[in-house]
Amino acid sequence: MDEQREVQVKNPCHRPAFIILTAVIAVGIITMVSISVVQNKPLFQKYKYGIVLDAGSSHTSVFIYEWPAEKENNTGMVRQTHTCNVNGKGISSYSANPEGAGMSLQECMEEAQQKIPAHRHLETPVYLGATAGMRLLKMENEDASEKVLASVARSLQKYPFSFQGARILSGQEEGAFGWITVNYLSENLIKATGTLGALDLGGASTQITFVPKQEIESQDNAIDFRLYGNDYHLYTHSFLCFGKDQVLRLSLAEKFFSTLDKTDSNELRDPCFNTGFNLSKTYVDVFHTPCIKEQSASPKDFFHVGVGDWVECQNSVRKVFNTSNCGYSTCSFDGVFQPSVEGKFGAFSAFFFVMDFLKLTNGTLEEAKLKMKRYCSTSWKEITKRYPGVKEKYLSEYCFSGTYILTLLENGYKFTSNNWKDVEFIKKIKDSDAGWTLGYMLNLTNMIPAEAPDTPLMAHGGYVSFMVLFTLLVILLFFLAFLYYRRSTRTAQKDII
Structure with a gap:
């Protein structure tokens, strides 16, 4: 019995020093976990x-x-x-x-x-x-x-x-910064899944920018970026005078100088405006723009009268595109080189606002044409009745603007029925407007580095989770070792007895 008491007294698990050491280790581990959580929590x-x-x-x-x-x-x-x-x-x-x-x-x-x-x-x-x-x-x-x-x-x-x-801004800058904006917001600049082409339409110009698969034959249309460690060789072109407001003037000028200017009539009949639309317009307000080279020898004011014929409207819009001259393997219009459009495109600014109003942001090219035909053939009286809250200036131009957009995309940029679905009409990406402004600021503030920024091995949440689980595992292993050691000690005592 005295020998058994002596063994029990010598059991290290029962010694105060061992208990204190265990407590110190446990407190140390808890402290380590607490410091890790506090140190790495978001500030x-x-x-x-x-x-x-x-x-x-x-x-x-x-x-x-x-x-x-x-x-x-x-x-x-x-x-x-x-x-x-x-x-x-x-x-x-x-x-x-x-x-x-x-x-x-x-x-x-x-x-x-x-x-x-x-x-x-x-x-x-x-x-x-x-x-x-x-x-x-x-x-x-x-x-x-x-x-x-x-x-x-x-x-x-x-x-x-x-x-x-x-x-x-130059037209090239406007197009390139629009491309940066939509791809930055879509986070395509750090993904290996490709980029989004950019289609921008304003009142006085339109831009197309994308990464082509074929060689860019005209260096005036090429621009290079190195962003987040990746090189981008972009095709971009800006068509000055081909924004929707200026093209409307070009279209009116073509009708005016080919017909009205040669007669005594002061009525300009326009198939791109709804039947029943009639508005007096001044020569200077409509034609005073550098985009119109030819000027009438006898300027006169006129009445702009709507006819509402979509087929004739599209024919008249096509006349503003010069597709007869191309010095390259492929062109868009006005003799401008353009590679084949491939991949996904984001169409924003006036592209979105016009197509959204006309409910043409979804569907096929053929469906869009049928809807435009129905809209343009609707009387002006019915149009104003349907949309009482829209300013008449904007409302009156939707037949023309919608027709121009379809014609620009199909006959100008050469999108087809097969890849029409690749064009997405967008206003915002992640609550930010699609457009050139964000790309412009990112470029001037150097917030997009040429090389990809260093990133931690783990995100904050993953790091904290790893530390907690690893610490719990250590505690568990320590506890199991303690139990094993205690059981071994008792077995040894029984063997002695």
Whole structure:
């Protein structure tokens, strides 16, 4: 019995030192887990901001973007938080009153001051990019365009932001930045599944940009980017004067100079406007644009009368496309080289707004033509009755605009019934507008690095889960070892007895 007591007393599991050591190990493991969780938990998010003004031909829009301050070189992190549409027409309309261009921006810029935290104002960059409307004004009157840009620059410098300049974008830049925007938002720039082509339509120009599978024969249409470690060789072209507003003028001019200008009549009968539409128009308001080279020897005002014949409308729209001359293996129109359109495309801006109104964003090309035929043949009286809340100027042009879009995509860019489904009409991607503005800001702030940013081995959630599970496993193994050791000790005691 004395020998058994001596063995039990010597059992290490019953010694205070062993118990204390076990407690210390357990506390240490718990502390390690707690520190790991606290150390790696997401901190309070700090945001940075950027402002881009899209000074288009028909209006100006102000976009506010935000992104996590510590993740500004990660793809898909920048998002649009606010949009403000400036009242009135585009800044190019202020050629006779340049100071009015700057004043027109005040309301939206004051709104931006309220939306962005005051402590971020001084570090928030502001960019203004002017597009085809200002490109046309520069062609017509360079001095006036410079005064308009100077006016908006002075206006933007009054606000407590970091003004980075106001400039006119080239058509190539507009197309390329639109491509960057849609692929950045879709996170295609870090995926190996391919990119999305970009189709943009404004009031004065239209752009097409995509990665072709064939060689780009015209270097004027080529642009290269290295983004997140990948090289992109893009085809891009911007057709100045082929935005929907300018093409409408071209179409009216063709009818005017071929018929009305040679007769005593003052009625211009137009198959692209609904039957019953009749509006008096001035010669200067319609034809005063650099896009119309020919001018009438005897300018006169006229009545624009709708006929509502879609087949004739499409025939008249086709006349604005010159497809007879091509010095390359393939062309779109006006002798411009274009590779075959392949892959998925995102069509945004006026492409979306017109097609969405006409409910043509889904379905086949043939179905879209049938719907357009029905819409154009509907009387103007019935159209105004169906859509009482739409401004008559925009409402009256939908037959023409829809026909132009179908003709541009099919006869201009050479989409067919087979790949029509590859064109997706989009307004937003992840709550951010599709367009050139985000791509423009990303490029100027260098937020898309040439090389892919380093990424941790595990995401935060995965790391914490791994640490917790691994620690629990260690504790479990320690506990099993303890039980095994205790059982072995008791067995040894019985053997001694």
